[in-house]
Amino acid sequence: MMKFLKEYLVPRLIQYFFVVFLGLTLVFFVPRLLPQDPIREIVGQFQQHGAGLDAKTVETMVATFRELFGLSGSWHEQYWSFWKRIIRFDFGPSFFRFPTPVSELLLRFLPWTLWIMLTSTFLAWLLGNIIGGIAGYFPGRRWSRLLDVFSVAVRPIPYYTFGLILLIFFAYTWRLFPLGGGVSVGRSITFSVASLIDILRHSFLPMLTLLVLNGVGWYHQMKLLVQNVKGEDFVRYAKAGGVKPWWVISQYVLRNAMLPQVTGLALAIGQSYSAAIIVEIVFSYPGVGTLLYEAIARADYNLIMGIAAVSILTVSTLVLIVDLIYPLLDPRVRYR
């Protein structure tokens, strides 16, 4: 066990912290390499709005803003204070919702993104693998071929196009689901069945978009994997030995074919996250995607940096979790 901790867990934790460190450092540097000075732009906007400011007030404003945005001092002082603020989960104030702190906005928007992203990623993985596994085991059946046609047709559609199609049919033409938002206008979130149904109704179409498009990918991969595993000696032998078919499928075929898919899940989380962000914009869902869209549109640097930092943390943590689950499923990694 100690050996396992040393050889498996510790290297992965080190890797995790290294990735997070590198990612956040990039978040610090990239905006600073841009040619514009955000503070001058903000002040410039104030001046454009007609506020007659004298030079002294402008300089005080610039200094105050620099302090607020963590832009005072030399770059290594800024870098040091950047880390101190990250540890306190403080990204300074947002500009377009001034003076709301970025961290508060993130706490408000992130749960929505996590809700649709985690649910749809997990369901897509599970359903894609089970259906793909069974279809791979019976590749000649009619339903299996129909699924193939469907998945080949759907897989190349971009997320925003597919989301838009669903939106047009199910929200505009047939009005089965709301056109956008996270909850109905004017409704506050309470712990009640009605509130829950309202949330589910709003998140259904964005989730369906992610579920279908991610799911067909898993379906394809699993189908191919199963067609390989099916020919392995232990599967053929279990079948020849009279082990019941559903037991062979679940315990011998799927159980072994899913191992590369767990690794695949870790690799796909980043993509799922960015897909969720795009889909949120299509459905004007109140998640990080919509927030990021507004932040970019209004050059809200603090908010962009906050979102980038939180995204890096979220994705790397999820990848770490999946990576740590893997040895539970494959004894060859667990015991050497």
Place this chain on the structure above:
Amino acid sequence: MATVLKTQDLQAGYLLLTPYGERAILAVNGVNIEIFHEEIYGIAGESGSGKTTLLKTLFGEVEVPLRVLGGKVYYSFGNEFVDALLLKEEEKRRIRWRYISYIPQGSMSVFNPVKRIHSTFLDFLKSHVEGKVQEELFELVKKHVSALGLPTKVLSAYPHQLSGGMKQRLAIALATILNPKVILADEPTTALDVVAQRAAIQLLKDIQREYRNTIVIVTHDMGIHAHMTHRLAIMYAGRIVEEGPTSVILDQPLHPYTQYLIGSLPTIGDKTFRDSVPGAPPSFLDLPPGCAFHPRCPQVFSVCKTQTPELVNVDERRKAACWLWMERG
């Protein structure tokens, strides 16, 4: 002696789609064998002579691309002979392991790599034994494994933690757990060193002595045949060319091919050069006409090139498919 397994003009092989239409590759071509109760029956022959195909067909595991193209395989239940190739899937599933079981080629990879060894054992048992709880079945596994002289603690290991020889012996234990009447073993010693080979062979022999079942063993290793089989069949290009008691065949082989096989075996102390069979085994796609062995045969004469010899009795105990012996008989 009671017959437990026999075939009748069995033809099995693979269909090839060629630009000129379908062509059958007859890896088993008109095989008639009869295997008796409590017998260890060996099938020998070089690679590609159809041994494994024959064994798979005997087991009734005919899966694409393999096909039975003619003939019958009979299992005997009591006094009744049942055509194994006509059994339904569920019937086949039920007689497997209870009546007939199979140790496949390269049987070290028969265990599920992500489960402990005992769970593969339990999976096989659960599918055949009804009305017993998990603990009882587990006891059964432990009893069987220790009766075979294997340590029971390996049951809780994962396949990748065990040596090839141990996995091979466990595979033999797995195939014999329900004490089947007939055990088909396909090259149970390939990929093992001689020490592990010896252990595996001894295990099979012990099982046979203890449980009095019938073993059909396929291998190209004449040493193993000499060591354990009672009767031996020599296969060449899909046909059985000679059959008889092992000791007699080893002493006085009739068929020129068998003579070469036996003649190539070294004996301790003898340092003379051993002749091997000249030429290479024929391709099933392009079998020579007549006796398939004739291009390599030192005693070939005109009939051999045009007509295929049948497997006929040469004396009470021995059969050969060779024109040399047809003439005299």
